[in-house]
Structure formats: C-alpha cells, structure tokens
Amino acid sequence: MAGIGFELKKLFSGKGAIATIRAYSYATAVCAGPMLLGFILLFLSMIMVEHTDASEHTRKLAASILSHTLLSSITVNSLFSMLTTRFCADMIYEKNYERIMPSFYGSIAVMMVSGAVLYGVFLHFSGIRLLYRVLAMIFFLVLIVVWTEINYLTMLKDFKSIMVAFAVSVASALLLAAACIWILKIEAVAAILLSVTAGYMMMMVWYFAILYKTFPEGFGTSLRFLEWIDRIPQLVFTGFFTTLGLFGHLVIMWWCSSLSVRVQGLFYGAPSYDVPAVFAFFSILITTVNFIISVETRFYPEYKEYFSLFNDGGSIENIDEQEKKMIRVLSEEIGYLALKQIFSTLIFIIAGTILLPILPLGFDDKMLRIYRTLCVGYAFYAIGNSLMLISQYFSDMRGALVSTGVFAAATNLLTLLFTFAFDSFYGMPFVLGSMCFCIIAFLILCNYLKKLKYNVLSKQSLFAGDHGGFFTGMANHFELRAARVQRRRRTDVEKKEDLENEK
Amino acid sequence: MRICMILEGCYPYVRGGVSSWMHSLITSNPQHEYVLWVIAPEEKDSGKFKYELPENVVEVCEVFLDSALKLKPNGSNSGSFTAEEISELKKLVLAREPDWDLLFRVCNEKKTGAGSFLMSEEFLNILLDICKNEYPHIAFTDFFHTVRSMLLPILYLLSTDPPKADIYHATSTGYGGMLGALGAWKYKRPYIVTEHGIYTREREEEILRAKWVVPQFRQQWIDMFYMLAHCAYERADSVTALFQRYSDIQTELGCDPSKQRVIENGIHIENFSDIPPKTPDGYIDITAVVRIHPIKDLKTMIHAFFALKQRVPNARLHILGDTDDEEYRRECVDLIKQLEIKDIDMPGNVNVAEYLKGTDFTVLSSISEGQPLSVLESFAAGRPCVTTDVGCCRNLLEGNENDNIGQAGIVVPPMHAKKLADAMEVLATNTQLRNEMAACGKKRVRTYYVHENMVARYNENYEEVLRKWQGSVLN
Numbered sequence: 005m006a007g008i009g010f011e012l013k014k015l016f017s018g019k020g021a022i023a024t025i026r027a028y029s030y031a032t033a034v035c036a037g038p039m040l041l042g043f044i045l046l047f048l049s050m051i052m053v054e055h056t057d058a059s060e061h062t063r064k065l066a067a068s069i070l071s072h073t074l075l076s077s078i079t080v081n082s083l084f085s086m087l088t089t090r091f092c093a094d095m096i097y098e099k100n101y102e103r104i105m106p107s108f109y110g111s112i113a114v115m116m117v118s119g120a121v122l123y124g125v126f127l128h129f130s131g132i133r134l135l136y137r138v139l140a141m142i143f144f145l146v147l148i149v150v151w152t153e154i155n156y157l158t159m160l161k162d163f164k165s166i167m168v169a170f171a172v173s174v175a176s177a178l179l180l181a182a183a184c185i186w187i188l189k190i191e192a193v194a195a196i197l198l199s200v201t202a203g204y205m206m207m208m209v210w211y212f213a214i215l216y217k218t219f220p221e222g223f224g225t226s227l228r229f230l231e232w233i234d235r236i237p238q239l240v241f242t243g244f245f246t247t248l249g250l251f252g253h254l255v256i257m258w259w260c261s262s263l264s265v266r267v268q269g270l271f272y273g274a275p276s277y278d279v280p281a282v283f284a285f286f287s288i289l290i291t292t293v294n295f296i297i298s299v300e301t302r303f304y305p306e307y308k309e310y311f312s313l314f315n316d317g318g319s320i321e322n323i324d325e326q327e328k329k330m331i332r333v334l335s336e337e338i339g340y341l342a343l344k345q346i347f348s349t350l351i352f353i354i355a356g357t358i359l360l361p362i363l364p365l366g367f368d369d370k371m372l373r374i375y376r377t378l379c380v381g382y383a384f385y386a387i388g389n390s391l392m393l394i395s396q397y398f399s400d401m402r403g404a405l406v407s408t409g410v411f412a413a414a415t416n417l418l419t420l421l422f423t424f425a426f427d428s429f430y431g432m433p434f435v436l437g438s439m440c441f442c443i444i445a446f447l448i449l450c451n452y453l454k455k456l457k458y459n460v461l462s463k464q465s466l467f468a469g470d471h472g473g474f475f476t477g478m479a480n481h482f483e484l485r486a487a488r489v490q491r492r493r494r495t496d497v498e499k500k501e502d503l504e505n506e507k
Numbered sequence: 508m509r510i511c512m513i514l515e516g517c518y519p520y521v522r523g524g525v526s527s528w529m530h531s532l533i534t535s536n537p538q539h540e541y542v543l544w545v546i547a548p549e550e551k552d553s554g555k556f557k558y559e560l561p562e563n564v565v566e567v568c569e570v571f572l573d574s575a576l577k578l579k580p581n582g583s584n585s586g587s588f589t590a591e592e593i594s595e596l597k598k599l600v601l602a603r604e605p606d607w608d609l610l611f612r613v614c615n616e617k618k619t620g621a622g623s624f625l626m627s628e629e630f631l632n633i634l635l636d637i638c639k640n641e642y643p644h645i646a647f648t649d650f651f652h653t654v655r656s657m658l659l660p661i662l663y664l665l666s667t668d669p670p671k672a673d674i675y676h677a678t679s680t681g682y683g684g685m686l687g688a689l690g691a692w693k694y695k696r697p698y699i700v701t702e703h704g705i706y707t708r709e710r711e712e713e714i715l716r717a718k719w720v721v722p723q724f725r726q727q728w729i730d731m732f733y734m735l736a737h738c739a740y741e742r743a744d745s746v747t748a749l750f751q752r753y754s755d756i757q758t759e760l761g762c763d764p765s766k767q768r769v770i771e772n773g774i775h776i777e778n779f780s781d782i783p784p785k786t787p788d789g790y791i792d793i794t795a796v797v798r799i800h801p802i803k804d805l806k807t808m809i810h811a812f813f814a815l816k817q818r819v820p821n822a823r824l825h826i827l828g829d830t831d832d833e834e835y836r837r838e839c840v841d842l843i844k845q846l847e848i849k850d851i852d853m854p855g856n857v858n859v860a861e862y863l864k865g866t867d868f869t870v871l872s873s874i875s876e877g878q879p880l881s882v883l884e885s886f887a888a889g890r891p892c893v894t895t896d897v898g899c900c901r902n903l904l905e906g907n908e909n910d911n912i913g914q915a916g917i918v919v920p921p922m923h924a925k926k927l928a929d930a931m932e933v934l935a936t937n938t939q940l941r942n943e944m945a946a947c948g949k950k951r952v953r954t955y956y957v958h959e960n961m962v963a964r965y966n967e968n969y970e971e972v973l974r975k976w977q978g979s980v981l982n
Contacts, residue, residue, distance in 0.1 A: 314647075314648045315648070317646030317648070317649060318646065318647060318648070319638075319643060319644045319645060319646065319647060320635065320638040320639055320642075320643060320647040321639075321643050321644070323647055455628065457631060457635070458628050458631050461631060461648070461651055462625075462626050462627065462628065462630065462631045463626060
C-alpha cells in the first residue's frame with residue numbers, strides 16, 4: 005500500500021478541474037475497484053433488461069445469477085488479494101521482479117481450482133439450466149482473473165489503463181447485450197450472461213496484455229507467494245473477514261429474511277434489500293478516494309520520515325518530535341476523513357430520499373428506510389476500514405485481523421439474530437456491526453500508537469528467525485523443481501539460438 | 508569436597524595456559540570431586556573436549572552463549588516488575604553497581620527470561636528514561652540494540668540453574684565471575700576467584716580494537732565488564748592472582764586487599780629435569796610453545812626470525828602448539844612464504860619435552876600473558892628464554908625483589924621485532940651466556956614454581972575459606 009501515495013501526488017499535480025476529477029476516479033479504482041466495477045455493470049445491464057419484454061422472473065434470475073457470481077468471486081479473491089499484494093510489494097522492494105508474474109499465475113490457479121470446485125458444487129445443485137450453469141461458471145472464472153489483474157495493476161499504479169479498459173469493456177458489453185437481445189433475439193438471461201462475460205473477458209485480455217508487457221518473464225515456482233502465509237498469516241483472514249463483513253448480511257437476507265425471494269432453485273434474492281444496499285454502497289466512494297489522496301499523500305511522508313529516524317540514527321529527541329508530528333497529521337487526516345464521510349453520507353441520504361423514488365426501480369418507503377440505514381452503516385465501515393488500513397501501515401497485522409474479525413462476526417451474527425428475532429429493523433445489524441468495527445479499529449490504533457516505540461522496537465524478536473512452516477516447505481519443494489525445469493528450458497532455447505546463428 | 512570450577516572459554520575446549528593449569532590441578536586432587544560449569548560461545552562445540560576429563564570430574568554443565576540468541580519471550584513474567592526491581596535493572600543497564608542479590612532473585616528465582624525482559628515495555632521505558640536524561644543526542648536505535656546485546660548474555664546466564672557444590676571457584680571475572688557469584692548465592696556457599704590475567708583489562712583492549720562495537724558505545728561495553736568484575740570481587744571470599752602486580756591491579760579495580768592473595772603457578776619439574784643439554788649439531792634451534800592465536804603475536808616473532816636469519820643463518824625456529832585461530836595460522840603461513848624464510852616449522856600439538864631436547868633456547872612474543880607455563884617448563888629443562896615484557900615474564904626471567912638467583916633470559920618490549928631479533932642473536936651467538944642463564948632458570952623454577960607447592964596452596968586456600976565460612980554460618 006505504501007507507495008501509492010507518491011504516484012498519486014504526481015498525478016494530482018496536473019492543475020485544473022479535469023485533472024482533479026481524473027485523479028479521483030483513478031484512485032477510486034484502487035481500493036473499492038472490484039466491487040464498484042462489478043455493481044456498475046450489473047446495474048447497467050439490469051436497466052437494459054427493464055426495457056425488454058422479458059418476464060419479471062427472467063429479470064430476477066439474471067440479476068440473481070450475476071450477483072451471486074460477483075459476490076462469490078470477490079470472496080474467493082479476498083482470500084489472496086492482500087497476500088499477493090504484500091508478496092509483490094516485498095519482491096519489488098527486493099528488486100526481484102521476475103518473481104511477480106509467477107505469483108500472478110500461481111494465485112490465479114489456486115483460486116480458480118478451489119473456487120471452481122466450491123462454486124461448481126453450488127451451481128450443480130442450484131437448479132438452473134445447464135446453459136446458465138456453464139455461463140455462470142465461465143463468468144466466475146473470468147472475474148477471478150480480472151480482480152487479480154486489477155490488484156496487480158494497482159501496484160503498477162496504472163490507474164489510467166484500468167479505467168480506459170473498464171470503460172471500453174463496459175460499453176462493448178452493453179452494445180453486445182443490446183445486439184443479442186434486440187437483433188439476435190436471444191433470450192434475456194443467456195444474452196445478459198453472455199455479453200457481460202464477453203465484456204469482462206475483453207477486460208481480462210486487455211489487463212493481461214499490460215501486465216505481460218510490464219513485468220519481466222517469470223522465474224521460480226508460481227507458488228512462492230504461499231510462503232507469505234507462514235510469514236503473515238493474518239493477511240489471508242483480514243481480507244476474507246472484510247469481505248465477509250461487507251457482504252455476509254446480503255446473503256443472510258437472501259436466505260433467511262422475510263424479504264427473501266426464491267428466484268429459482270438455490271438462487272435467492274432480496275431485491276428490496278439488495279437494491280438499496282448497492283446504492284448506499286456508493287456513499288463510501290468519497291472516503292475511499294480521500295484515504296488515498298490526502299491521507300496517503302499528507303500522512304505518508306511523515307510516516308516515512310519517522311521510520312527513517314529509527315534506521316538512520318535519529319536521536320530520541322528527533323524521534324519523539326517526529327512521532328508527535330506524524331500522529332498530529334494522522335489525527336487531522338482521520339478527522340477530515342470522518343467529516344467528509346459524514347457530509348457525503350448526509351448528501352446521499354437527502355439526495356437518495358428525493359431521487360430514488362423517482363427512478364423506475366420500485367423504491368417504496370421500506371426500501372428507502374433500508375437505504376438510509378445502510379448509508380449510515382457504510383459510513384462507519386468506510387471510517388473503520390481506513391483506520392484498519394492505517395494499523396496495517398504500522399504493521400499491526402494482529403490489530404487489523406482483530407478489528408476485521410469483529411466486523412465480520414458482528415455484522416453477520418447480528419443480522420442473523422435480528423432476522424430471527426424481529427424480522428424488521430433491516431440494515432440496523434449492519435449499522436451496529438460496522439459501528440463495532442469502527443470503534444474497535446479506532447481503539448486498536450490508538451492503543452498501538454500510544455506505545456508506538458514499544459511496538460516498533462521492543463516487539464521485534466531478538467534475532468531474525470526463519471519463517472519455517474508448511475507453506476514454506478511446499479514452496480521450497482516446488483521452487484527446486486521449477487528452477488530445474490526452467491534452467492533446462494533456458495539452456496535449450498540458448499542452444500537453439502546458437503544453432504540458428506551458426507546456420 | 509565438591510568443588511565447582513567456573514570456566515569461561517578455556518578448559519576443556521581449548522588447550523593453553525589456563526587449561527593445562529586446570530587439568531593438572533584437578534588431576535593432582537583426586538580427593539576432591541569437581542563439577543565443571545563451563546561457558547562456551549557456541550552450541551556446536553558441545554562435548555568437543557580437547558582433554559580427557561580426569562575421573563574426579565563428576566559433572567560437566569555446559570552453557571552456550573549462542574543459546575541466548577534462540578530465546579523467545581516466555582510472556583508469563585513480562586510486566587511484573589516492582590519499582591525496586593526496575594530501579595536495579597536500570598542500574599544494570601547503566602553498569603552502575605546494581606544490587607546483585609535482587610537481580611539474582613529476579614532472574615533466577617522468578618525465572619524472568621532474558622527474552623521477556625528485553626522485549627518488555629519496562630525495558631524500553633528504562634532506556635527512554637536514560638536516553639532522555641543522559642544521552643539526548645545519540646542514535647536511539649543503536650543505543651537500544653547495543654544495550655540489548657550487552658544484556659542478553661548476562662540475563663541469559665543469570666537464568667541458568669547452577670550445579671550444586673561445596674565451594675565455587677571461578678577462573679576469571681566477567682561472565683564466569685558472575686556465574687560463580689550466582690552459584691554461591693543460590694546454595695549459600697563460599698566463593699573463590701582466581702585470575703590468571705586481568706580479564707577486565709583484556710576485554711577492554713578487545714573492545715577498543717573490535718570493529719563490531721559502535722564507537723560511541725565502546726565505553727558502555729567496557730563499563731559493563733568493569734561492573735561484572737566488581738560483582739565477582741565483591742562477592743568472593745577469596746581472590747587470588749598469579750603474581751603481585753596483577754594482585755595490585757585487582758585492588759585498583761576495587762577488590763578488598765584483605766581477601767587477596769598470590770598463588771604462583773607450578774609445574775611438574777620431574778617431567779623436564781632429565782632433559783640433557785643439547786648436543787651441538789651445527790644449528791641453533793629456537794622453540795616457541797604457544798597456541799596459534801593473535802594474542803601470541805607470532806607475526807612479530809616471524810619478522811624477528813627473518814631478521815635473525817640474516818645474521819645467524821644456521822638458526823631454526825619451531826612453533827609448537829594447537830591452532831586456536833585457523834585464519835591467523837593461515838596468515839602466519841602466508842607471511843613465512845612471502846618472506847621466503849627457510850627453517851620454520853609448525854608441527855602442531857606435540858610432546859614438548861621431546862622437542863626441548865633439541866632446543867637451544869625458547870622464545871615468547873605474546874602481547875599479553877599471565878604467568879606462562881611454557882617459560883617455567885623451559886627453565887625446568889635448562890633452556891633460557893627470550894620473552895616480551897608482559898604479565899610477569901620479567902619477574903620470571905629476572906627474579907622478584909628478594910631473589911638473587913640471577914638472569915634466566917632476556918626481556919624485550921612487545922611488538923618490537925628488531926629488539927626481539929637482537930635478543931635472539933645474543934643468545935644464539937653466546938653459548939657461555941646461554942648456559943649461565945639456563946642454570947639460573949633451573950634454580951628459580953625449583954625454588955618458587957613447584958607444582959606440589961601450588962596444589963598445596965590452593966588446598967590451603969579452600970580450607971581457610973571454608974573455615975571462615977563455617978565460622979560465619981555458626982555465628
């Protein structure tokens with residue numbers, strides 16, 4: 005994560021309103037990217053389906069298949085995204101660039117295989133047509149690749165490519181969908197699935213071309229990144245818990261609440277909850293962008309200065325002074341961030357209350373209430389998530405794990421409890437859960453900062469140990485094999501070239 | 508009597524002066540049982556003894572300093588220090604005479620591990636406090652790591668379990684001296700310190716030369732060893748030195764003169780007394796009985812021999828003894844090759860008495876010595892010596908105040924190749940002088956440095972210390 009700030013500062017120095025908007029939208033892609041991109045496409049295609057003569061059931065089925073696939077792929081991706089990001093950051097720091105592409109292939113392979121098995125079982129028993137099942141599976145696998153590519157592109161700070169490719173792909177997907185429905189007269193569900201998958205496939209190829217062009221040819225096993233599970237196991241769970249906290253309540257609403265609608269087979273939905281949830285979700289945009297733009301660019305230099313004092317012989321006076329300065333900047337930034345989030349939440353609530361009922365989405369009073377409640381919940385989440393990310397900056401991996409764990413447990417358990425106990429107050433459990441997240445993340449961060457020198461210095465083990473473990477052993481095993489094969493291949497290629505040269 | 512000998516970095520892992528003294532003292536005292544409590548640098552040396560242990564060694568407790576590096580905090584005791592403990596730990600960090608009883612209690616009885624203290628908040632707070640008040644401008648991280656690495660071995664050793672014994676006898680101050688004090692404290696038994704050199708001074712020189720010490724923290728390290736010496740002297744019931752000058756230095760370093768005494772080294776004269784004078788064979792054979800180690804300054808010896816070879820072409824040099832420092836040995840061999848000197852051999856660990864038969868005189872070029880046994884052996888075999896003026900070499904060669912026996916060799920300043928070569932030339936070219944000096948050496952060693960006398964005096968010391976201790980216990 006550290007380092008994104010620098011590039012953005014450069015990006016931001018381009019003066020004028022257009023440059024500003026550009027920078028903001030790039031930054032959006034960095035953090036909430038995958039989720040937001042998914043929802044945008046989902047919505048656009050749903051609006052399109054509204055204008056066809058497809059039955060309500062068809063519309064709901066298409067929406068349900070798309071959202072199930074979207075959430076499943078994001079959940080699987082969340083298991084590895086923090087891990088591979090950290091792995092690549094370390095490799096870039098060590099200038100081991102040829103380790104990066106193998107980790108990309110390796111993590112995709114692991115996610116695809118395990119994801120395909122899990123989602124395959126679900127689809128098999130889901131009770132929809134074989135064609136839909138096949139299309140959903142392809143869409144799922146494509147999404148996994150795209151989310152991983154976006155992670156890697158974020159590291160490259162190639163926000164421009166991310167946005168351009170996204171815009172072009174979305175436009176093509178919509179055009180293709182229109183063509184399928186109105187010209188080719190394909191039935192709506194298959195048409196939507198087909199065109200959305202095609203759109204994402206295009207994105208997938210586009211992103212891959214950029215990655216392939218940028219990073220050098222890989223060397224070593226593609227499973228090396230698994231060693232980082234032994235080193236920082238918290239990363240796996242932190243990412244997973246965040247996703248679980250963010251989306252678990254949706255799934256519970258689909259399956260257990262009285263708002264639940266059984267679309268077909270195992271496909272459920274709760275449109276009067278989902279639709280407000282998606283609109284409310286957009287209210288965190290400001291904070292997400294703000295985190296990167298101002299927190300990273302204002303706080304990061306102070307942070308860097310502080311740690312360089314430790315490494316380059318800073319006296320205790322300098323360290324204390326810089327610590328105060330850094331924490332002051334950090335608290336200011338967190339204050340601004342919270343303030344901006346409160347304003348943007350208020351604007352979303354007011355604007356939503358006025359505008360949403362006008363849109364042809366069937367918003368009623370109950371949905372509006374859920375929307376407003378969830379807006380508050382996402383506000384807490386956005387602030388809590390920023391605090392958790394700051395904890396990770398100070399490498400308080402345990403703190404980040406605890407706060408996201410609380411988030412996941414609280415939102416989901418409370419949603420379950422409310423569903424069975426009251427079957428009303430929808431959205432309230434998410435508000436309470438993310439409030440817990442926010443408070444816990446704040447307390448953990450404060451506590452950590454209070455003893456910052458202790459956490460930085462004393463907690464370091466007396467001597468650097470090795471990170472032995474199951475995954476390290478596995479990575480070493482494959483490393484040996486891979487190195488052998490690759491070396492042989494390289495010599496073969498060289499021999500061939502030599503032969504050709506001689507000829 | 509069950510005697511616990513505390514040995515640091517010598518017997519039974521390394522051959523040399525202190526080691527052979529230890530071995531012969533144990534062998535000559537079959538009536539006592541010995542427990543060896545030995546500190547060695549690395550775990551991989553475990554059980555790799557250079558000596559066959561005598562039967563009366565009933566137990567060997569090995570402690571390795573590198574085990575401390577593998578420590579993990581044991582959590583249970585972190586954060587449970589009283590204000591008094593904190594204040595004494597702070598004195599320990601500052602090397603300012605802490606209350607050792609309290610530290611022994613905290614580290615050994617409360618089992619506060621080195622890891623959990625050094626990784627605790629209390630430790631950091633102590634350092635912050637010191638830094639803010641006394642060193643506001645030094646690099647804090649360096650200070651933190653320096654203090655950590657200084658205290659790690661100390662705290663680790665303090666947490667080890669002392670073997671049981673009737674009397675504790677340390678052969679140095681420093682870590683060993685501190686362990687001896689710990690054992691005596693734990694089982695409430697008397698404690699003796701015997702120093703062959705002055706440990707604190709040797710460490711001081713080492714630290715001043717060492718590249719691994721951050722220069723601003725040299726004094727910190729040196730102070731720490733002074734503090735450890737003080738701990739040993741303060742808590743010992745008896746402190747012995749090999750000769751008067753070292754005993755005086757011990758007093759200077761804070762030892763109470765009333766518990767000090769001098770016990771000279773002794774050798775088995777009979778092992779060397781039958782060696783006949785060398786039959787002339789056209790060569791002048793010079794022998795050095797030394798461990799191959801930088802402290803013996805063999806390079807100066809080689810340079811001096813190179814100079815001597817120009818003047819006395821029939822001279823030969825034999826360097827006998829174990830290699831302590833393989834790299835130094837290679838450097839010496841390279842130097843010999845580079846100077847293209849003929850007639851130097853380094854046969855390793857051989858029978859010294861056999862070699863002395865073919866020797867005209869011996870040489871020692873050390874930078875530091877105590878009371879070298881090799882000089883005494885050379886005297887017993889009727890061979891004069893050229894030595895550097897270190898330790899008590901001058902007293903051995905020229906005699907103490909009331910000793911009118913005469914000169915048994917030539918003393919030269921250390922690290923002075925030319926003067927060493929000159930002295931060797933004098934002995935190599937003057938048979939008459941050699942014979943006179945040989946006679947003086949023989950007489951001196953028989954008068955003052957007999958093994959049986961030495962053993963008897965150590966035993967007397969044990970008994971006296973025990974008697975006083977029993978008296979104090981009864982009272």
